[in-house]
Amino acid sequence: MPKHNAEHELRQIEQQIASYPQGVGITDLEKALSVAGMVLNRRSLLRRLSVLIESNRIRATGVFKGRVYWPLVPEPAEITEPGESLIPLSEAGHEVRSYVSQPIQRREPVGYKRDLLLSYPQSGPYLDDAIRSHLHQIGRSHQGVLPAGTVARQVMGRLLIDLSWASSYLEGNTYSLLETERLISFGQAAEGKNALETQMILNHKQAIEFLVESADEVGFNRYSILNLHALLSDNLLPNPEACGLLRQIAVGIGGSVYTPLSTPQLLDEYFQRVLDTAAAITDPFEQSFFALVHLSYLQPFEDVNKRVARLTANIPLIGNNLCPLSFIDVPKRAYVEGILGVYELNRIELLRDIFVWGYERSVKRYLSAREELGEPDPFRLKYRSALTEVIRYVVLNPAAGTQEFVNAWTTKQIPEGDRQKFITLVQAELRGLHEGNIARFRLRPAEFKVWQEKA
CATH class of the missing domain: 1.10.10.10 (Winged helix-like DNA-binding domain superfamily/Winged helix DNA-binding domain)
Structure with missing residues (x-):
């Protein structure tokens, strides 16, 4: 059929x-x-x-x-999810919530309205000067220029767990935060959970690693967003060929009166318009929120659209070495109502309130984690790319003489005063290499396993 x-x-x-x-x-x-x-x-x-x-x-x-x-209809408004009442809402946010919390039968069916996209930037910015200034002030934890992705790498272990869990939770995944940590850190799937839930979390892990390790290349372009979708949707779609491709079919939104755009040609046109508009925005927080709004609203893929939007919202934050947005502690119902406000009213105020509160929570979590770790090793930071190149070659060429190659490569590529320290660093990384950290060197589990067996 x-x-x-x-x-x-x-x-x-x-x-x-x-x-x-x-x-x-x-x-x-x-x-x-x-x-x-x-x-x-x-x-x-x-x-x-x-x-x-x-x-x-x-x-x-x-x-x-x-x-x-x-x-699936919203619960009565007087029943609140734990933590939901702690989110301070603007007057406009309360108005949006009042509408979308009504039973679905009382809300007016609507379709995709292109004016929300085409009117930007004249209708913007979505985040005013005061909000952007506040987010910059709390989100930037360092001085000076660092390579893209440095801050995210510092809190990578915590980010993988928090963002994988929180984004999956917002989709109805029943893994707990602790079960997610065991799955990501030790590969232990939780008992009693179905394979789809486990796959969803593992897909998030791989997608986050892609964003952080490719921070120099990832941006608001088709390569980045299509591949992000392919990673997040891997082994989850009824049609495997739809991974990483814009949809050619109509889709519906459960629990909403909103019907997304269904014409493939227009989907392609507006998808590119979203990317071009986001790329032209100069403020990373405005970029982040714009992407969250419009990728969720357009629904360019057969499924996994909101997951793509949440991770895409992190692209400008990671690239500009701002604290990432994990959505940790964001109540599911509040988030859904914020998205429904965009879908059904084309109003962003409620989602904006949740975005700001969620970012404040993320900052507190990651700044404390970063303080525990201290400042990054400047030597390792200086030779990060060189270290990745050497480790990758050693693992991918297990038959070659490791020490001979490292010594020869270092003699050619590293200044004399840093050579011995660099060789020591390579040796330490090779000794500490395991399946939980190979993504830092853009290695796949199968490649690591071959090297491990022959080393």
Whole structure:
């Protein structure tokens, strides 16, 4: 079946379930779909319901004949998630939240409105001078010029865990922060979790490593964003060929009345417009928030769009050696409501309030981690690229004489006064190389394993 037809059927099923706020059984759902002109056999319908559940577009309770399907709607406004009430909201933010917290049946269906994108920068900036000044003041922890990605590398261990967990949590992943740390640090998958949740977190780890280790090359361009999507969506999409490609099909948004753009040619045009506009912005925080807003709103991929937006929001921060944004402690419901404000009202105020609060939380976490680590070793910083080149060659050429190569390479490339110290550094890195740190040298697990067996 063509994918656009499958998505159309999923959307119809989702809409029928949305009309039953108290839940609906399979028999009544079949009748409602038949009245609407959609006839499916029981097995086909169950398969589509499973897809909707796995993609977090509906939920289900009970088993067998007692199984009931429910729409995903916001909880009543008076019930708050832990920490949610601590986020200070502007008056405009409260207005947005008041609207999007209504049941879905009370909100007006809307489509993609290009004016939100095309009116920028005349409609901007999204972050005013006071906000940008505040974020710069708290986010810059050093003086002087450092190579792109230096600050992120200093807190890499903590960043991998925090951002992988927080971004996955915002997608409904049930891994705890501690379980995420065990998975990333020791490769231990949590018991009782499905493979999709484990894969999601591991994909985040790989994508973050890509952003940090390629900080000199990554930017607001197709190479960066398409490859970021490929890493985040690896082994998670029904159609593996869709990884790293702009979508050619229509998609729906669970729990929202917003219908994204569906014309492939326009998607391509506006995707490029988002990248070009972001690249032209001079302030890294404005770039970050602009990318978060517009990649989420455009939904350029078949799935994993919000994950791409959250990691893309870190590109200008990492490149400018500002404290990264991990989304740690951001309540899921508050974040979803901020995104819904963009989707359904084209209003950014609530998401902006959450963005600023979330960044303040990230700064406190990473500055304390950085203080524990102290300042970076200036010698290692000076020869970072040379060290990566040597380590990569040694691992990728296990048959070559390691010490002979290191000595010869150092004699040719390193000033005489630094040679012995550089050789000592290489030896120390080779002794300490393990599967948890090989990404620093752009090595893959399979390459490391071959070297480990022959070393």
